[in-house]
Amino acid sequence: MSTTESILEEPQAFLPHASVAAYAAISGMDAYRALVAEAERDYPAFWARLARETLQWKTPFSSVLDESRAPFYEWFRDGTLNASYNCLDRHVEAGNGDHVAVIFEADDGTVTQVTYRALLERVCRFANALRTRGIKKGDRVVIYMPMSIEGIVAMQACARIGATHSVVFGGFSSKSLNERIVNVGAVALVTCDEQMRGGKALPLKNIADEALAMGGCEAVKSVIVYRRTGGKVAWHEGRDLWMHELTQAEEGTCEPEWVNAEHPLFILYTSGSTGVPKGVQHSTGGFLMWAAQTMKWTFDAKRSDVFWCTADIGWITGHSYIAYGPTAIGATQVVFEGVPTWPNAGRFWQMIAKHRVTVFYTAPTAIRSLIKLAESDPKVHPDRFDLTTLRLLGTVGEPINPAAWTWFYEHVGHSHCPVIDTWWQTETGGHMIAPMPGATPLVPGSCTLPLPGIMAAVVDETGRDVPNGQGGILVIKRPWPSMLRNVWGDPDRYTKSYFPEELGGKLYLAGDGAVRDEDTGYFTITGRIDDVLNVSGHRLGTMEIESALVANPLVAEAAVVGRADDTTGEVVVAFVVLKGKRPTGDDAIAIANELRAWVGKEIGPIAKPKEIRFGENLPKTRSGKIMRRLLRSLAAGEEITQDVSTLENPAILDQLG
Numbered sequence: 017m018s019t020t021e022s023i024l025e026e027p028q029a030f031l032p033h034a035s036v037a038a039y040a041a042i043s044g045m046d047a048y049r050a051l052v053a054e055a056e057r058d059y060p061a062f063w064a065r066l067a068r069e070t071l072q073w074k075t076p077f078s079s080v081l082d083e084s085r086a087p088f089y090e091w092f093r094d095g096t097l098n099a100s101y102n103c104l105d106r107h108v109e110a111g112n113g114d115h116v117a118v119i120f121e122a123d124d125g126t127v128t129q130v131t132y133r134a135l136l137e138r139v140c141r142f143a144n145a146l147r148t149r150g151i152k153k154g155d156r157v158v159i160y161m162p163m164s165i166e167g168i169v170a171m172q173a174c175a176r177i178g179a180t181h182s183v184v185f186g187g188f189s190s191k192s193l194n195e196r197i198v199n200v201g202a203v204a205l206v207t208c209d210e211q212m213r214g215g216k217a218l219p220l221k222n223i224a225d226e227a228l229a230m231g232g233c234e235a236v237k238s239v240i241v242y243r244r245t246g247g248k249v250a251w252h253e254g255r256d257l258w259m260h261e262l263t264q265a266e267e268g269t270c271e272p273e274w275v276n277a278e279h280p281l282f283i284l285y286t287s288g289s290t291g292v293p294k295g296v297q298h299s300t301g302g303f304l305m306w307a308a309q310t311m312k313w314t315f316d317a318k319r320s321d322v323f324w325c326t327a328d329i330g331w332i333t334g335h336s337y338i339a340y341g342p343t344a345i346g347a348t349q350v351v352f353e354g355v356p357t358w359p360n361a362g363r364f365w366q367m368i369a370k371h372r373v374t375v376f377y378t379a380p381t382a383i384r385s386l387i388k389l390a391e392s393d394p395k396v397h398p399d400r401f402d403l404t405t406l407r408l409l410g411t412v413g414e415p416i417n418p419a420a421w422t423w424f425y426e427h428v429g430h431s432h433c434p435v436i437d438t439w440w441q442t443e444t445g446g447h448m449i450a451p452m453p454g455a456t457p458l459v460p461g462s463c464t465l466p467l468p469g470i471m472a473a474v475v476d477e478t479g480r481d482v483p484n485g486q487g488g489i490l491v492i493k494r495p496w497p498s499m500l501r502n503v504w505g506d507p508d509r510y511t512k513s514y515f516p517e518e519l520g521g522k523l524y525l526a527g528d529g530a531v532r533d534e535d536t537g538y539f540t541i542t543g544r545i546d547d548v549l550n551v552s553g554h555r556l557g558t559m560e561i562e563s564a565l566v567a568n569p570l571v572a573e574a575a576v577v578g579r580a581d582d583t584t585g586e587v588v589v590a591f592v593v594l595k596g597k598r599p600t601g602d603d604a605i606a607i608a609n610e611l612r613a614w615v616g617k618e619i620g621p622i623a624k625p626k627e628i629r630f631g632e633n634l635p636k637t638r639s640g641k642i643m644r645r646l647l648r649s650l651a652a653g654e655e656i657t658q659d660v661s662t663l664e665n666p667a668i669l670d671q672l673g
């Protein structure tokens with residue numbers, strides 16, 4: 017039985033709407049299967065074709081995939097190109113300079129539009145300014161910016177001169193920012209005076225000053241500041257420079273630096289199993305090709321679309337589907353500075369109506385929290401807004417539960433927009449497993465099938481395929497062009513984390529569990545299999561939070577686990593042993609608040625534990641290993657049914673429960 021036929025029998029399967037299928041780049045399952053077969057037939061030829069079709073190369077590549085240094089794969093290595101040229105100049109040269117590139121809506125609702133021609137000019141001025149400051153190809157520039165046109169300009173300007181950017185999410189603390197600046201060896205920092213979110217100003221420049229003062233940042237010679245609010249900031253003469261003053265003095269054209277396809281376009285830090293975040297290093301050619309190709313396949317996006325991805329440029333989604341993907345295909349996109357719940361929870365729906373958004377891409381957490389608010393206040397219910405321009409919806413970052421999926425489908429998509437559940441990661445650079453809107457029958461809760469060319473599979477602990485219907489470890493069997501190239505400065509960690517010996521050393525280990533449907537082969541992601549939590553779609557390492565907690569002078573020991581949550585997917589629960597005596601009552605509340613604030617300072621507010629429980633000890637085996645699965649059960653409020661006979665101190669469970 018073919019995939020399409022068998023899924024038709026599933027009561028909850030949603031077939032592509034005729035109108036969507038007719039318009040789609042991949043129309044019908046036969047077209048999808050033909051692409052899958054093309055990739056299987058001649059893997060390098062398939063990718064070479066896409067890379068030639070989606071990008072404009074300065075010098076064409078002759079080598080497609082070089083596996084001689086596996087797992088350090090190289091794609092299109094002898095080709096040269098420039099990412100910013102492909103995202104901007106290309107469209108202006110084709111006569112589309114007046115097409116709107118970005119519709120920016122500020123926190124207070126003010127709207128600014130910028131065309132491709134204007135965006136190119138701004139990128140060129142800023143690129144020239146970076147060059148004037150001595151920044152050149154291969155240098156690293158950290159960008160600590162709010163959602164803004166200027167943030168995109170900064171990223172594209174780095175790409176234009178061959179500098180490698182590393183964007184740090186504006187919600188990270190000065191300590192996290194410092195660690196990233198030091199690790200990446202930045203020579204410049206681009207930031208802004210203050211960030212506006214939900215009517216509140218956050219002093220990014222002050223935080224950046226603190227980060228730079230913590231030491232190890234001596235290489236940072238330029239701090240370029242975008243003036244957003246005009247709020248008061250401290251100024252270090254000679255080092256600090258206003259973005260608008262620098263760019264005024266520069267020309268509006270700038271010859272791009274033609275780089276090798278493997279040249280690192282950016283480094284983005286993400287959480288892993290240890291206390292230290294990893295700098296995920298991406299290439300120029302492979303990354304950009306896939307950002308553009310997935311825009312066309314997964315979102316079926318065209319130049320005429322008004323695309324809106326609500327992610328932040330500080331995360332991978334904001335790299336692939338704000339800064340690069342939409343511009344690479346010349347589409348119009350909405351960029352939003354604020355938050356979905358301010359001034360009220362109708363903000364997203366109101367903005368979709370106002371800007372006539374056609375493709376809307378957001379996170380399950382946002383949907384779940386907006387459902388709650390809409391159900392309790394009809395004024396902010398999507399039914400109240402004109403959402404008729406929408407033709408496609410997408411989700412990312414965490415599993416979407418069928419109830420939220422269905423609400424999104426019915427109330428936002430009016431039962432005719434496909435909901436595209438996209439599974440991917442910082443490391444994968446772009447979508448990996450997702451439905452094709454004009455082809456794949458949708459099943460709520462499943463990200464369905466791999467994109468053509470992506471060899472996803474479910475295996476056991478030894479790397480052997482498991483049959484459909486049986487859970488296992490999600491892997492990718494062959495390298496693909498947009499995969500990460502390295503962990504910045506730590507090739508050993510790259511190999512060990514992503515191509516572990518236990519699986520044979522050749523499979524890419526995603527760190528997620530998955531199961532495939534027995535009939536359809538559809539993938540359902542069952543969550544992380546490592547010590548990484550997913551809170552509101554943000555990746556957090558339990559070890560990172562534990563290291564932050566034990567850095568507090570009061571704390572002797574800490575263990576952090578996740579607990580399932582209806583809205584945010586997971587919440588952080590910390591079990592803490594103090595150096596002094598175990599606090600109770602008001603003392604416990606006060607110390608818990610102090611520790612929460614501490615974690616906010618050490619990492620950022622997103623990492624604050626929702627709950628902190630104090631014990632005289634933690635449940636440990638006789639060999640001293642913390643039994644995390646017991647802590648997970650305690651956090652969930654479950655009765656302990658597991659075997660506790662190996663536990664050194666079983667009585668501790670009562671104290672922590």
Ligand code: WTA
Binds near residue numbers: 333411437439528544
């Ligand atoms: C999770 C975000 C289920 C997963 C693009 C993955 C998902 C991690 C989905 C990567 C999805 C992302 N369904 N889980 N559609 N998308 N995840 O690096 O655990 O911030 O490994 O990249 O988010 O998070 P990251």
